[in-house]
Amino acid sequence: MTEPLICHSPFPYTASQLFALFADERDAVFLDSSLTNHLGRYSIIGLVPYHRVSVEQGQLKIDGKAREGTAETYLKAYLKKHYQANPTDLPLTAGAIGYVSYDYGLARYGMKSRHAPAFPLPDMNWVFYDFFIIEHRQSHAVWFAANGQTMPAEALLAQMKEKIRTRLQERPFPRTGENTQYAITVQPDSTCENYQRALKKLRDYIVAGDVYVTNFTSTFHVQSHCPPYTFFSRLRRDNPSPFGAYLQYGSHQIISASMERLLCLRDDQIETRPIKGTRRRGKTYTEDEKLRQELAQSQKDQSELLMIVDLERNDLHKICRPGSVSVPTLFAIEPYATVFHLIADVTGTLRPGQTAIDALTALFPGGSITGAPKQRAMEIIDELEFSRRQLYTGTIGYLSLDGNCDLNIVIRTAVHHDDQYIIGVGGGITAESDEAFEYEEIWQKAKALLSALKGDTFNYESYL
Structure with missing residues (x-):
């Protein structure tokens, strides 16, 4: 790992516009403050995953492998061992984005739902990311943060800038079919x-x-x-919220407009x-x-x-x-x-x-x-x-x-x-x-x- 690098984005685009370039990429995630107010101050994109902590059917998994113990114990130890100060006013420059399901909370109280799940969904999924895009929603200033976990931070920053530049040339602002009607x-x-x-x-x-x-x-x-990304784009446009999200997990997507x-x-x-x-x-x-x-x-x-x-x-x-x-x-x-x-x-x-x-x-x-x-x-x-x-x-x-x-x-x-x-x-x-x-x-x-x-x-x- 090298020293993290944090810099202003060289591109004249918002976080939502940049995320459109990655919306189909597995494990690409977007915490979206589409409603700009005292709560919705920042939007955050997580890219380049390097570590996953999940719970599936009660089993703790670390990077897909079963592990003894609880997710709480593991996460507390991991966050303590890998503590990294944030020298900026930005809310997140290094860490994990993910979710915890209600079912996980039910299990913590010693209960299990009598209903079958609609489809297999991990009860918890935290993914640590090496690269973040952060937008201040009031000023629309955008920052890149490269942490140097998967490669030296300078190389990662250069690689991600080139990837964005290439994708903008290939498909400048992908069409999301926002006005198409669906049965x-x-x-x-x-x-x-x-x-x-x-x-x-x-x-x-x-x-x-x-x-x-x-x-x-x-x-x-x-x-x-x-x-799903068309749905998300419409939802953030017509019903903006301070705590929205789009989580792309390949087999399933999570679309949120939480307030x-x-x-x-x-x-x-x-x-x-x-x-x-x-x-x-x-x-x-x-x-x-x-x-x-x-x-x-x-x-x-x-x-x-x-x-x-x-x-x-x-x-x-x-x-x-x-x-x-x-x-x-x-x-x-x-x-x-x-x-x-x-x-x-x-x-x-x-x-x-x-x-x-x-x-x-x-x-x-x-x-x-x-x-x-x-x-x-x-x-x-x-x-x-x-x-x-x-x-x-x-x-x-x-x-x-x-x-x-x-x-x-x-x-x-x-x-x-x-x-x-x-x-x-x-x-x-x-x-x-x-x-x-x-x-x-x-x-x-x-x-x-x-x-x-x-x-x-x-x-x-x-x-x-």
């Missing part, structure tokens, strides 16, 4: 009647005191010939941002404001968010300095292209000796997509839901070699495999929930993804 067939995993029956059972558990709030998920199987952060760690400062409460955007300014106010004044949504904030505070207390956990933002309304969300910020200061892996272990799976109490909610989820979640409500993001991390919650996300897209949609259920309203809400949440797949507005009314 789609949507198969929800339950009927409206079955969904409402399950919610009534869930409300019985709530009334009995088993849980106070639980996130209930449905899964849509969508047949479509829409290419929820599970965990951000900077030095010893930690933040989680639960979302609870959703309203669609209005067709007119007057309707839009009415819906915003309806969400802002909803006692049901506020009580739901408050319960999850209490859960997240408890999770942070496990790893944070006493007295450092606080809630600087509560009941804030955030607007997105198709919905309003009710959000909170929960922050703390990490205790000495605690790491990003400890923080992920303490918080995962996120309280907003399980419920309170967390373990009982997860048991009820698997009893009543109609499909295995797999990746949905897990996390996607990065682990930096300097000890920092930024991880989303996998919502507004599809997994593509063999011309089929698997889309999870869900919402929080309390004793005050209305079954018909909740069923329409999951379709409203899915509408942005289904419209992007179709290439035209998807009308879901016939499914209600």
